[in-house]
Amino acid sequence: MKITTLIINLIVITGIIISAAYNKEKTKQALQSSWKMFVKLLPALIMMMLLVSLVLGLIPRNTIAALMGEKAGWWGFSAMAVLGAVAHIPSLIAFPLSGSLLSEGAGVSTIAVFITTLTMIGVVTLPLEIKTMGKKFTILRNGISFIVAVIIALIMGVIL
Amino acid sequence: MKPKNENSSSKTITYLFTALISIVFVLILMFTDKGDMIITELKDFSFSMLTILPAVILLMGLFNVWVTKEHVMKWLGKESGIKGIVISFVFGALPTGPLFVAFPIAATLKKKGASILNIVIFLSAWGCVKIPQEIIELQYLGLKFMLTRLVLTISFITIMGIIIENFMEEQQENKSKIQINNKKR
Incomplete structure (x- = not known):
């Protein structure tokens, strides 16, 4: 087990103990809402586990590198940017997938742009954003977010 | 009503995909x-997920x-300047709920008079600087990747906020000018 994993688990356990010491009822509610979240996440989690193991076990390194590596150029990069903006994958599950793609030869900037557009832009939540924040605000925020995501990813590709 | 429908349809899609991939998975294993x-x-992968996700x-x-x-709500929207920016980031990053919860909060903040800059930061931080996400990113993509992306994201979100604020204010100024002109006529 990684040391970060251990630390995070310890922090959370301490948090639960402190929370229970202050207020048992609220802690119970917290555990219940965690359980609900877990159940909600479960199908996507199973899907991602199967998908990642298939990708890692079946697809040769070269293929992933050719599709999403630095040599794939603008095509792979743009495809992943758009995919990130449109897809509605829980980010908690998208990160492990991204990590395994990266270790299999995908480009840093390609992975970075996918993660950034995925978390910054929500096509699924667009109607709600327009309703609550107005059309102009929504278009500006999502449009500029896309440009910003591309810039962040390109800088990351250069630095890392 | 709308978000509810979208939720259940995206749920169905997830279930269908999971079933489909399970079948494909078994077939591939067999052949x-x-x-x-x-x-x-x-x-x-299951082991690493099960040690961090819970x-x-x-x-x-x-x-x-x-x-x-x-x-x-109590904390946000009052402060401006750098303090306001920091508070917006912190409250956006706290591990509380999905993005569609953030929009109603942002709308209320706007009515209460929070600056556009702070609202953009709050919403964007809620989407992409969330603490749970950063933990998972640290785990699977490494410290260097996570920190670099975090610093870049925070910087660019702030710049984006300033740009959007300028755009929105310009529009409002134009509107009020037009209104004044109309009144004069």
Whole structure:
């Protein structure tokens, strides 16, 4: 087990103990809402586990590198940017997938742009954003977010 | 009503995909000689997920209960300047709820007079600087990747906020000018 994993688990356990010491009822509610979240996440989690193991076990390194590596150029990069903006994958599950793609030869900037557009832009939540924040605000925020995501990813590709 | 419908339809899609991939998975296991490799990957990945994910979800549960919408509203929207920027980032990053919860909060903040800059930062931080996400990113993409992306994201979100604020204010100024002109006529 990684040391970060251990630390995070310890922090959370301490948090639960402190929370229970202050207020048992609220802690119970917290555990219940965690359980609900877990159940909600479960199908996507199973899907991602199967998908990642298939990708890692079946697809040769070269293929992933050719599709999403630095040599794939603008095509792979743009495809992943758009995919990130449109897809509605829980980010908690998208990160492990991204990590395994990266270790299999995908480009840093390609992975970075996918993660950034995925978390910054929500096509699924667009109607709600327009309703609550107005059309102009929504278009500006999502449009500029896309440009910003591309810039962040390109800088990351250069630095890392 | 609308978000509810979208939710249930995206749920159905997730279930369908999960079922489809499970079937494909079993078929591939049956008909290729790479079965052992796939199973090893599945074991490794499941183990790493099961050691970190429960902790992250429990953390989110704790924050759900202890930091409510009312707390966020109370703190946000009052401060401006650098203090306002920092507070917006912190409250956006706290592990509380999905993005569609953030929009109603942002709308209320706007009515209460929070600056556009702070609202953009709050919404964007809620989407992409969330603490649970950063933990998972640290785990799977490494410290260097996570920190670099975090610093870049925070910088660019702030710049984006300033740009959007300027755009929105310009429009409002134009509107009020037009109104004044209309009144004069």
